[in-house]
Amino acid sequence: MVADAPPIITCALTGGYHDKATTPALPEQPEEIVEQGIAAWAAGAAVLHVHARDPDGRNTTDREIYREIHTRLCTETDAIVQLTTGGGLSQTYEQRLSTALLSPEMCSLNMGHVLFFTRDGRALMLDNPRAQIEWFAREMLDRGVKPELEVYNPTMLEEVERLVDAGLLQPPLNVGFVLGAPGQSAARGTWQNLCHAVSRLPAGANCSVIGIGRAQLPLTTMGLAMGLNIRVGLEDNVRYSRTEMARDNAQLVERAVRIARELQLRPATPSEAREILGTRGRSAGAVPEPLVADERPRNDPPLTAAAAGDEFSTV
Incomplete structure (x- = not known):
C-alpha cells in the first residue's frame, strides 16, 4: 500500500448472483446500471465494478451491452x-x-476455483484453472488493462505470486480480498481471516476489502481503519441493515464515505x-485509448476444462 494514501472506494453495482426477485433496487439493464453508477460516483466511489445482464435479466x-455501459460511464463520470x-x-x-478485449x-481477475451454492440449493463451480488465469493475465498485460486480483482465501495469493514470477503482472499489484462469499473454498467473513490475509499480502500490494452480505459493513469499516481500500455495493450486499434493504448503490457508498470521514480519512x-x-x-x-485495436484474443486460449480432463467444471 502507498503510505498515507487516501482509501479508494469501489462500488460493485450489479454482480452475477442476485436478481430483481432479491431486491427491485438491483440495476440490471444498461440504463439502470449507468444511472446507479453515476449516483455511486457522485456519492464518492472512485471505481465502478460492472457486470451486465441481458434483456431478460x-x-x-454480450460485448455490445458491455460497450454501451462502459462508454456511458466513461462519458458521464471520471470514475x-x-x-x-x-x-x-x-x-x-x-x-x-x-470484457477485457x-x-x-x-x-477483475479471479485467482482460483470457488464452488458457489445458489438459493435453490444448486452447486455451481466458478472455475479458474491456472492456464485460464494466465491467459487472461496475458491479454490484460498486452492491452494495458490493470487487473484487480480477486482472492477468496489466502491460498490464492500463491497464484498471484506465480503470475508475478511469470512476468504477467506489473506493479503495483491490486488485490481484492473477497470474504464471506456463499461457497466452498471461500473464506468466511471474519476479522481473523481479514487480518491473516493482509499479513500474507505481497510487499507493496494494494488491497481492497470485499465483504459479502452481513460481513460488508464490519469488514469494510475494519479495512478503512487498517489503511486499506474497500468495496461496497449491491453485488455484495443488498441490505442496509438487518431489517432494511438498501435503497440503491449510492446509499451504501454514502455510508462508506461517512465512516471514512469519521475515521479522519478522505476518500480518494x-x-x-x-x-x-x-x-x-x-x-x-x-x-481509455486502446493499446491494441483488434478486439480478438492475441494469445492462444488454454484447453477447456473438459478437454484438459479438469474435474472442476460447472456442476
Whole structure:
C-alpha cells in the first residue's frame, strides 16, 4: 500500500448472483446500471465494478451491452470503470474474456476455483484453472488493462505470486480480498481471516476489502481503519441493515464515505485512485485509448476444462 494514501472506494453495482426477485433496487439493464453508477460516483466511489445482464435479466457477456455501459460511464463520470471477467457461473472462458478485449482501465481477475451454492440449493463451480488465469493475465498485460486480483482465501495469493514470477503482472499489484462469499473454498467473513490475509499480502500490494452480505459493513469499516481500500455495493450486499434493504448503490457508498470521514480519512478521487492503482488513465469524457485495436484474443486460449480432463467444471 502507498503510505498515507487516501482509501479508494469501489462500488460493485450489479454482480452475477442476485436478481430483481432479491431486491427491485438491483440495476440490471444498461440504463439502470449507468444511472446507479453515476449516483455511486457522485456519492464518492472512485471505481465502478460492472457486470451486465441481458434483456431478460440473465448474466451476459454480450460485448455490445458491455460497450454501451462502459462508454456511458466513461462519458458521464471520471470514475475508473472496472469490468468483470468473472461474469456468471455458467459462461465459458472465451465469453468471460470478452470484457477485457474492450480495453477498459481495469478488469477483475479471479485467482482460483470457488464452488458457489445458489438459493435453490444448486452447486455451481466458478472455475479458474491456472492456464485460464494466465491467459487472461496475458491479454490484460498486452492491452494495458490493470487487473484487480480477486482472492477468496489466502491460498490464492500463491497464484498471484506465480503470475508475478511469470512476468504477467506489473506493479503495483491490486488485490481484492473477497470474504464471506456463499461457497466452498471461500473464506468466511471474519476479522481473523481479514487480518491473516493482509499479513500474507505481497510487499507493496494494494488491497481492497470485499465483504459479502452481513460481513460488508464490519469488514469494510475494519479495512478503512487498517489503511486499506474497500468495496461496497449491491453485488455484495443488498441490505442496509438487518431489517432494511438498501435503497440503491449510492446509499451504501454514502455510508462508506461517512465512516471514512469519521475515521479522519478522505476518500480518494478517481485521479488519485489512478495513481495509486497504476491504471493507464483516460481523457475526460472518453473511453481509455486502446493499446491494441483488434478486439480478438492475441494469445492462444488454454484447453477447456473438459478437454484438459479438469474435474472442476460447472456442476
